[in-house]
Amino acid sequence: MSPLFLFLSFVALLSALGVVLAKNPVHSVLFLILTFFTLSGHYLLLNAQFLAAVNIIVYAGAIMVLFLFVIMFLNLNEETEPHKPALAKFAAAIAGGSLLLILVAALRNVNPAGYDPANFDSQIGMVDKLGMVLFKDYALPFELASILLLAAMVGSVMLGKRETGERNF
Amino acid sequence: MTLPALGWQGLVVLATFGISLLIATYCTYAERVIAAFLQDRVGPDRAGPFGLLQPLADAVKLFTKEEFFPAGANRALFVFGPCLAMVTALMSSAVIPFGNFLQFGDTIIHLQGIEINVGMLYVFGIVSLGVYGIMIGGWASNNKFSLLGAIRAASQNISYELAMGLALIAVLMMSGTLSLREITLQQSVAGEWHFWNIAKQPLGFLIFIVCAFAETNRTPFDLPECETELIGGYHTEYSSMKMGLYLFAEYINVFVASAVMSVLYFGGFNFPFQYELRDWLVSSRGLELVTAQNIITILGLVGLFAKIFGFIFFFMWVRWTLPRFRYDQLMRLGWTILIPLAIFNIMLTGGLITFGIIK
Numbered sequence: 001m002s003p004l005f006l007f008l009s010f011v012a013l014l015s016a017l018g019v020v021l022a023k024n025p026v027h028s029v030l031f032l033i034l035t036f037f038t039l040s041g042h043y044l045l046l047n048a049q050f051l052a053a054v055n056i057i058v059y060a061g062a063i064m065v066l067f068l069f070v071i072m073f074l075n076l077n078e079e080t081e082p083h084k085p086a087l088a089k090f091a092a093a094i095a096g097g098s099l100l101l102i103l104v105a106a107l108r109n110v111n112p113a114g115y116d117p118a119n120f121d122s123q124i125g126m127v128d129k130l131g132m133v134l135f136k137d138y139a140l141p142f143e144l145a146s147i148l149l150l151a152a153m154v155g156s157v158m159l160g161k162r163e164t165g166e167r168n169f
Numbered sequence: 170m171t172l173p174a175l176g177w178q179g180l181v182v183l184a185t186f187g188i189s190l191l192i193a194t195y196c197t198y199a200e201r202v203i204a205a206f207l208q209d210r211v212g213p214d215r216a217g218p219f220g221l222l223q224p225l226a227d228a229v230k231l232f233t234k235e236e237f238f239p240a241g242a243n244r245a246l247f248v249f250g251p252c253l254a255m256v257t258a259l260m261s262s263a264v265i266p267f268g269n270f271l272q273f274g275d276t277i278i279h280l281q282g283i284e285i286n287v288g289m290l291y292v293f294g295i296v297s298l299g300v301y302g303i304m305i306g307g308w309a310s311n312n313k314f315s316l317l318g319a320i321r322a323a324s325q326n327i328s329y330e331l332a333m334g335l336a337l338i339a340v341l342m343m344s345g346t347l348s349l350r351e352i353t354l355q356q357s358v359a360g361e362w363h364f365w366n367i368a369k370q371p372l373g374f375l376i377f378i379v380c381a382f383a384e385t386n387r388t389p390f391d392l393p394e395c396e397t398e399l400i401g402g403y404h405t406e407y408s409s410m411k412m413g414l415y416l417f418a419e420y421i422n423v424f425v426a427s428a429v430m431s432v433l434y435f436g437g438f439n440f441p442f443q444y445e446l447r448d449w450l451v452s453s454r455g456l457e458l459v460t461a462q463n464i465i466t467i468l469g470l471v472g473l474f475a476k477i478f479g480f481i482f483f484f485m486w487v488r489w490t491l492p493r494f495r496y497d498q499l500m501r502l503g504w505t506i507l508i509p510l511a512i513f514n515i516m517l518t519g520g521l522i523t524f525g526i527i528k
Contacts, residue, residue: 024243026243026246026308030246030305033301049285049286049287050287050290050347053287053290053291053293053294054290056294056297056298057290057293057294057297060294060297060298061294061297061298061330062297062327062330065297065300065301065304065323065326065327066327068301068304068308068323069304069320069323069324072304072308072316072319072320073320126286127286127287127347153331153508156504157504157505157508157509161505
């Protein structure tokens with residue numbers, strides 16, 4: 001394991017813990033952004049440059065901005081934080097614990113698939129290779145997903161359109 | 170001088186960093202000179218010859234001002250905000266190809282910080298991170314005007330990133346690569362008529378430049394720091410050099426946006442008749458091919474910077490000419506005009522490529 005991998009994993013785990021443990025929700029969001037960065041670093045180590053860049057653009061750049069946006073408006077802090085009843089805390093602990101149990105049970109006996117160094121293609125994660133796979137082997141799911149995204153975008157444009165008679169000024 | 174290739178490349182990275190800072194420094198001067206020119210005033214002329222030392226005087230002023238922390242501010246994030254704005258601004262110039270290559274003997278120096286095959290996505294990713302500096306700083310100030318400025322910046326950047334990305338897709342459809350160096354090289358081919366991307370993508374360029382104004386928070390889209398409504402917007406509470414970092418980051422963003430537009434649409438380091446000039450230097454002047462190529466590279470570097478300065482001037486010209494929009498006008502322009510236009514542009518480009526009219 002390279003020192004870079006160890007460092008990235010260390011920061012990833014630390015910042016993921018920070019997301020859960022930070023008292024201030026804005027700090028939690030910033031830790032989550034840091035986690036996405038370390039994940040992008042892992043993608044780069046796997047020679048998947050396109051995935052790394054898209055991870056930064058979509059998750060760190062767009063979705064987390066919206067998270068931060070909403071949390072800043074909510075004005076969450078320790079005084080206004082609602083105190084949950086003990087039963088809810090108990091139920092949450094049980095649910096979280098069983099999820100952990102399932103994940104551990106599922107991943108306990110997994111063997112890493114490994115790779116064959118003789119005919120391993122180091123360019124597999126490059127954008128042109130990825131495009132070939134997406135458009136040749138998975139053309140239909142890819143197009144369906146893109147229609148879904150386009151529909152969402154057209155929907156947001158429609159929501160932003162001024163309705164008849166509406167005036168803001 | 171026997172530096173290994175990596176050492177030379179390191180020098181190029183350092184030079185890119187230094188040039189970004191230097192250009193941002195003199196943008197503050199240029200902004201005032203251009204403002205003075207457009208408003209028929211004298212402008213800065215006290216510090217040094219023609220006021221050329223004005224940026225230095227500004228730096229001294231900013232450094233010696235009081236470091237002020239507003240009551241109830243989140244101190245760590247209050248400092249972190251401007252730092253992040255500066256870091257993200259400086260990171261994006263790393264992949265811009267400022268020139269072709271210089272060759273001395275066996276050493277080849279590419280005049281580009283780093284060459285990665287997703288260069289355009291890298292710039293796009295860093296630009297999309299730039300908004301965090303503003304958001305964090307605005308929120309950490311514990312001031313409602315700052316928060317409103319930060320929220321405006323965030324929604325503006327997200328909205329215009331969409332149209333910018335869609336305008337970019339049309340360029341990528343023609344080039345078939347994300348590497349900025351490849352895109353530049355494709356815009357000029359030896360021995361045939363070959364137009365820069367602006368000739369093939371006029372609509373895309375128009376969308377891109379409007380989005381570039383919005384992404385860099387420049388007038389007429391500088392709503393995040395709109396004085397008439399928000400005092401100073403996200404930097405209301407900032408003073409001293411932290412304020413300076415925000416202003417600096419804006420000028421670096423202007424420089425990078427100008428560079429990206431020059432590379433994507435205006436041929437980058439290519440200039441007309443470069444191959445003819447190279448062949449003429451070889452045949453009539455008796456220079457070696459390598460030397461002639463080096464001369465062309467340096468001329469191309471000068472040409473790219475001329476294009477960049479032209480765009481920077483355009484940014485400033487617009488700032489001192491147009492008033493700023495209202496916020497709802499900005500949002501309507503982004504979502505209901507630019508995005509449908511950009512999608513139309515993609516379909517148009519696709520059609521033209523299919524029928525072989527452009528390639």
